[in-house]
Amino acid sequence: MRAKRDWLPGLLLVSPSIILIGVFVYGLIGWNFQLATSDKHTNIADGEFVGLDNFIAIWSEARWPGAVWNALVFTVVFVLTALLLGWLLALLLDKGVRGEAGFRTVFLFPMAVSFIATGIVWRWLMNPAPPDRAVGLNALFQDIGLGFLANEWWLTDRWGMAAMALPAIWQLSGYVMALFLAGFRGVSEDLREAARVDGCSERQVYWHVVLPQLRPVTLVAVIIIGHMSLKVFDLIVAVAGRQLAADVPAIYMWDQVYEVRDPAMGATAASYLLLAVAVVIVPYLVWTLRSERKAS
Amino acid sequence: MRRGWTAALAISLAGVLTATACGGSGGEDAEGSVEVFSWWTGGGEAAGLDALIERFEADNAGIAFNNAAVAGGSGTNAQGVLESRLQANEPPDSFQGHAGAELMDYIEAGYLEPLTEFYAEQGLNEVFPPELLEQITLDGEIYSVPVNIHRSNVLWYNPGVLEEAGVEPPTTLAEFEDALATVEEETDAIPLSLGAQWTADHLLESILLASLGTEGYNALWQPGADWSTPEVTEALETFDRIYAYTNTDAGAADWQEASQAVVDGDAAFNIMGDWALSLFQEVGAVEGEDYGYVPTPGTDGTYLWLSDSFTLPVNAPNPEGAQAWLELVSSQEGQDIFNPLKGSIPARTDADASLYEGYLADALTDWQESTMAPSYQHGAAANNRQKSGINDAVGVYIRDGDVAALQEALVTAAGEAG
Numbered sequence: 001m002r003a004k005r006d007w008l009p010g011l012l013l014v015s016p017s018i019i020l021i022g023v024f025v026y027g028l029i030g031w032n033f034q035l036a037t038s039d040k041h042t043n044i045a046d047g048e049f050v051g052l053d054n055f056i057a058i059w060s061e062a063r064w065p066g067a068v069w070n071a072l073v074f075t076v077v078f079v080l081t082a083l084l085l086g087w088l089l090a091l092l093l094d095k096g097v098r099g100e101a102g103f104r105t106v107f108l109f110p111m112a113v114s115f116i117a118t119g120i121v122w123r124w125l126m127n128p129a130p131p132d133r134a135v136g137l138n139a140l141f142q143d144i145g146l147g148f149l150a151n152e153w154w155l156t157d158r159w160g161m162a163a164m165a166l167p168a169i170w171q172l173s174g175y176v177m178a179l180f181l182a183g184f185r186g187v188s189e190d191l192r193e194a195a196r197v198d199g200c201s202e203r204q205v206y207w208h209v210v211l212p213q214l215r216p217v218t219l220v221a222v223i224i225i226g227h228m229s230l231k232v233f234d235l236i237v238a239v240a241g242r243q244l245a246a247d248v249p250a251i252y253m254w255d256q257v258y259e260v261r262d263p264a265m266g267a268t269a270a271s272y273l274l275l276a277v278a279v280v281i282v283p284y285l286v287w288t289l290r291s292e293r294k295a296s
Numbered sequence: 297m298r299r300g301w302t303a304a305l306a307i308s309l310a311g312v313l314t315a316t317a318c319g320g321s322g323g324e325d326a327e328g329s330v331e332v333f334s335w336w337t338g339g340g341e342a343a344g345l346d347a348l349i350e351r352f353e354a355d356n357a358g359i360a361f362n363n364a365a366v367a368g369g370s371g372t373n374a375q376g377v378l379e380s381r382l383q384a385n386e387p388p389d390s391f392q393g394h395a396g397a398e399l400m401d402y403i404e405a406g407y408l409e410p411l412t413e414f415y416a417e418q419g420l421n422e423v424f425p426p427e428l429l430e431q432i433t434l435d436g437e438i439y440s441v442p443v444n445i446h447r448s449n450v451l452w453y454n455p456g457v458l459e460e461a462g463v464e465p466p467t468t469l470a471e472f473e474d475a476l477a478t479v480e481e482e483t484d485a486i487p488l489s490l491g492a493q494w495t496a497d498h499l500l501e502s503i504l505l506a507s508l509g510t511e512g513y514n515a516l517w518q519p520g521a522d523w524s525t526p527e528v529t530e531a532l533e534t535f536d537r538i539y540a541y542t543n544t545d546a547g548a549a550d551w552q553e554a555s556q557a558v559v560d561g562d563a564a565f566n567i568m569g570d571w572a573l574s575l576f577q578e579v580g581a582v583e584g585e586d587y588g589y590v591p592t593p594g595t596d597g598t599y600l601w602l603s604d605s606f607t608l609p610v611n612a613p614n615p616e617g618a619q620a621w622l623e624l625v626s627s628q629e630g631q632d633i634f635n636p637l638k639g640s641i642p643a644r645t646d647a648d649a650s651l652y653e654g655y656l657a658d659a660l661t662d663w664q665e666s667t668m669a670p671s672y673q674h675g676a677a678a679n680n681r682q683k684s685g686i687n688d689a690v691g692v693y694i695r696d697g698d699v700a701a702l703q704e705a706l707v708t709a710a711g712e713a714g
Contacts, residue, residue, distance in 0.1 A: 044405045062688045130547040155547050243493040244691025258376045260684040261401050
């Protein structure tokens with residue numbers, strides 16, 4: 001056993017955050033699960049333990065399956081497009097564009113805007129009014145003779161959330177670009193040179209040498225974008241308000257808690273959200289822990 | 297670097313000061329202040345509230361008025377904030393709520409003091425219409441004081457578009473459907489403009505009232521009401537036919553855009569509460585030229601009402617101050633100060649009619665002569681759970697267009713409300 005004075009000061013230093021995180025993060029998560037497994041369907045009910053009843057019942061609610069579907073469409077479109085676009089932008093910048101710093105700033109700027117502001121602007125851009133009253137992108141399409149591209153955006157049946165992903169992509173692909181650019185720069189020039197000497201074409205250098213080393217960066221990007229996407233709330237409220245056409249789990253949760261005033265159902269929706277995010281995050285944590293251990 | 301530290305210090309100091317300032321307002325001398333919570337932060341509502349506050353401060357020199365208004369349309373944000381304060385047992389001295397069943401959750405949770413005695417003391421039972429009192433009595437007690445009345449069943453129309461189509465403002469549902477069809481054929485205008493999902497709920501309550509009649513509509517809000525009757529089916533089918541005349545991009549607009557489409561001549565009709573009037577005045581529209589109004593077809597003689605009211609929370613820090621506030625808002629004087637500014641009419645029957653012009657003058661006469669039906673979309677008829685159930689049902693109907701499923705969902709919503 002090591003001497004007390006070795007580990008005690010360290011423990012004392014971190015114990016406030018351990019306690020605070022214990023209470024305010026894990027304690028509250030525990031409380032949330034306790035609510036979700038109770039029948040506290042009004043603010044005044046006592047809430048008896050009912051096991052996983054709520055977790056099953058929620059699937060027969062009118063709104064929930066649609067909300068989950070919407071979140072899935074949104075996440076798939078948003079994450080894939082933002083990754084692809086961010087990667088492409090980073091690749092172009094990495095090839096040495098003149099005025100790289102300028103481009104970098106321009107691409108990153110949208111990230112400084114709040115989702116609410118983005119939402120308000122895109123609400124107008126994606127206005128689905130028919131041709132005679134068209135504004136925003138639909139009007140632009142008409143003016144440049146691409147009227148057939150005009151569409152109902154997020155009001156499109158079933159797949160409308162793909163359009164809802166556009167503002168999110170606009171906002172965050174610059175961030176993904178920054179991550180990838182750092183990744184590209186992290187690949188040592190020696191390796192590239194070595195590959196070139198061995199007769200690789202420039203494309204092969206990127207495909208076989210640079211890309212495999214970007215895996216950690218890609219994972220980080222997927223996790224950051226993915227968990228934001230699953231929790232999305234403000235952007236959608238700004239674009240669509242709280243309507244069924246653009247329902248997602250976070251909005252469903254809000255409505256359950258503040259409109260219906262059903263704490264148990266709200267907590268159930270929150271639990272599903274947490275689980276969905278955990279599915280994305282836990283593998284990442286495991287992976288980081290493992291690589292840290294390897295490094296030490 | 298040095299400057300960075302100074303800045304950081306200044307910011308954190310400012311933070312501390314703000315924090316203490318916030319804490320301070322809660323802990324002030326209870327005799328000295330009264331905190332009133334509302335969602336009136338803009339336009340005529342805020343002007344009306346300010347005028348009331350001025351009057352209150354003049355009458356109650358010792359009491360400081362603390363205006364705790366939270367911005368956000370029809371109080372959705374405010375209600376979130378309020379809920380957390382009530383749960384933490386830190387209520388304001390009085391808060392705004394829609395009169396009627398929307399208060400049920402607060403009452404069941406024991407957050408509200410009954411005001412039945414206050415009504416008797418102040419002689420309010422004689423000055424509010426008996427039908428209104430009956431409709432805001434919950435479990436034998438009254439829990440709030442209505443300060444104003446809005447009307448939900450108003451059909452706004454554009455006289456120019458109607459003339460172009462060659463139709464008169466309709467008075468029955470059948471005439472309304474004919475008029476919508478004619479407008480669609482004869483003009484480029486939207487027959488019936490609609491906004492976000494909740495405005496479809498708003499439309500539905502008017503159609504339900506028109507189709508079922510006042511008695512049938514009011515019966516829907518009694519315990520154990522039957523929503524599965526053929527009459528309701530017929531009403532919903534009418535709703536379905538009328539909904540077909542609305543704009544396809546409704547979801548992308550809120551009520552303001554939908555109502556303004558009428559004065560702009562983009563739409564022939566719009567069914568919206570009489571708060572649309574303030575919007576029309578704001579954009580400089582002229583009555584008779586840019587817009588006209590009739591009760592929703594088939595509902596003449598019935599006032600589909602909603603009302604903003606004030607309450608007395610249990611454990612209010614300053615109940616005497618709250619009582620003084622309630623006295624003011626329930627008085628003839630208070631209601632006549634507030635309502636002309638807000639663009640609504642007083643709930644009291646003894647208002648000074650000379651203060652109300654144009655639409656409001658008509659509304660005041662109608663209020664005193666009509667039978668009454670409570671609005672569910674605006675909190676008077678249904679508790680929060682049923683209202684949300686109806687909203688979801690209408691949302692699913694907008695998505696799928698299935699009338700039978702709509703009725704089924706409405707039956708479920710009524711069953712869960714119990």
